[in-house]
Amino acid sequence: xxxxxxxxxxxxxxxxxxxxxxxxxxxxxxxxxxxxxxxxxxxxxxxxxxxxxxxxxxxxxxxxxxxxxxxxxxxxxxxxxxxxxxxxxxxxxxxxxxxxxxxxxxxxxxxxxxxxxxxxxxxxxxxxxxxxxxxxxxxxxxxxxxxxxxxxxxxxxxxxxxxxxxxxxxxxxxxxxxxxxxxxxxxxxxxxxxxxxxxxxxxxxxxxxxxxxxxxxxxxxxxxxxxxxxxxxxxxxxxxxxxxxxxxxxxxxxxxxxxxxxxxxxxxxxxxxxxxxxxxxxxxxxxxxxxxxx
Numbered sequence: 236x237x238x239x240x241x242x243x244x245x246x247x248x249x250x251x252x253x254x255x256x257x258x259x260x261x262x263x264x265x266x267x268x269x270x271x272x273x274x275x276x277x278x279x280x281x282x283x284x285x286x287x288x289x290x291x292x293x294x295x296x297x298x299x300x301x302x303x304x305x306x307x308x309x310x311x312x313x314x315x316x317x318x319x320x321x322x323x324x325x326x327x328x329x330x331x332x333x334x335x336x337x338x339x340x341x342x343x344x345x346x347x348x349x350x351x352x353x354x355x356x357x358x359x360x361x362x363x364x365x366x367x368x369x370x371x372x373x374x375x376x377x378x379x380x381x382x383x384x385x386x387x388x389x390x391x392x393x394x395x396x397x398x399x400x401x402x403x404x405x406x407x408x409x410x411x412x413x414x415x416x417x418x419x420x421x422x423x424x425x426x427x428x429x430x431x432x433x434x435x436x437x438x439x440x441x442x443x444x445x446x447x448x449x450x451x452x453x454x455x456x457x458x459x460x461x462x463x464x465x466x467x468x469x470x471x472x473x474x475x476x477x478x479x480x481x482x483x484x485x486x487x488x489x490x491x492x493x494x495x496x497x498x499x500x501x502x503x504x505x506x507x508x509x510x511x512x513x514x515x516x517x518x519x520x521x522x523x524x525x526x527x528x529x
Contacts, residue, residue, distance in 0.1 A: 250398050253354050254347035263353045270342040275482055276494070282339035285495030290406040292336040296393070299333055302326035303366055303389065307382045310375075320370060323382065327367050330359075337396075340406060343462055343481050343496060348403050351395055358392030408499040409463035410456050415441040415502060415517035422513045428452050433476055433487075435467035438515055443504060444476065445513065446487055454504035454515045455490040459483060461497035 253259075273279050284291035303326035310319045334356075341352040365385030369378045399405045416439040423436050423445065430447040435457045437443070442457035444467050455476075457466050464480035471477075475484040475493050483497035490501035504515040 246394070250351065250395070250402065253351050253395070256350055259350040259353050263349050266353065266356075267342060267349075270338045273339055273342065275496075279339065280495040282336050283496040284336075284498045285492060287498070289498055290336070290340060292333065292340050292406070293400070295333040295336050296396075298329035299326045299363075300389070300393065302329060303382075303386055306366075307379075307386045310379050310382055316375070316378075319378075319382075323366060323370055327363060327370070330363055334359075339496070344405060348399060348405050351399055351403065352405070355392050355395040355399060358388055358395065362386070362389035362392060408460045410458050410460050410499075410502060413441050413456070413458075413502075415439070415443075415456075415504065417516055417518065419507065419509075419514040419516050422454070422515045425452070425508050425511050425513050428513060431471070433467040433469075433471060435465060443515060444501075445506075445515075446471065446476075448474075448487060450488075452506050452508070452513060453487055454506050455485065455487065456502040456504075459485075459497060460492075460499040460501060461495075466501075 273282065280286065282291065302322045306319050306322035306326060309322065310316075337352075337356065337359075341349065341356065344352055362385045365381050365388060367385075369381035369385065372378050372381070400407065420438050422438050422443060423434070428434060428445050428447050433444050433446040435442060435444055442465070443454050444457040445452060445454050447453075455466075458464070459466055459478045459480065461478065461483050462480060464478050466476050466478060466485065469477040469479040471487070472484075474488060475486055477484050478497070481496055483495055484493040485491065485497075485501045486493055490503040492498070492500045502517060504517050507514050
């Protein structure tokens with residue numbers, strides 16, 4: 236166990252060093268000028284995974300990682316070089332969707348997340364370069380060395396990708412661990428809620444957005460599920476609230492996602508008026524993230 240603890244501490248120090256490496260900000264700024272060219276709308280939504288409800292990038296890495304890893308294993312085992320080349324080529328070409336979706340997701344990161352993402356991408360680029368180089372030689376020993384070296388670099392970069400998701404929360408629904416009230420709870424005075432401007436209240440530590448609609452007062456979550464932006468600071472357009480940070484659109488009536496780059500809808504709250512006060516509640520969810528003792 237001591238060895239495992241030492242490895243954990245080493246990896247954590249490595250991640251912390253990358254997160255705090257301000258020298259990476261200048262190249263990140265330059266790279267962002269390129270990724271920012273991705274147009275909002277169908278292209279951006281497709282790369283984000285808006286239609287399928289989850290980021291696409293984690294799934295897109297399966298083909299290149301599987302093909303490159305299999306090619307290296309077969310090469311070491313002395314299999315037919317043609318099979319090795321086919322798998323290697325599949326891995327290199329199959330990396331394109333992973334690259335595009337990853338850069339699209341990275342475009343909405345800042346600070347430590349952006350630095351880690353840049354090193355993650357750079358590591359993958361180096362690894363793919365080594366793997367692609369193995370296709371250019373007929374010398375088995377050189378091909379094998381390039382393939383294994385590329386796989387090792389890509390695996391290290393993949394660890395940083397896991398750190399982005401599981402330690403820094405990039406790509407995760409930022410509202411997943413909020414615990415909204417399941418009993419009717421006071422939110423605000425009815426007269427405070429306007430039709431032309433969303434307002435934010437905090438109900439039992441949960442940010443809630445309120446706005447008056449033709450059918451009455453509606454309430455949805457106030458934190459964007461994408462990167463946690465305060466939705467009440469965004470514009471109201473065509474029955475939707477527009478995220479002030481990255482432009483995602485959520486329906487005010489049912490919280491559904493109308494446009495990305497978010498991939499998850501907003502929570503919807505039941506609303507009632509009691510006297511001159513607005514009360515809200517959320518139907519109870521039996522999920523481990525909200526009920527850790529269940």
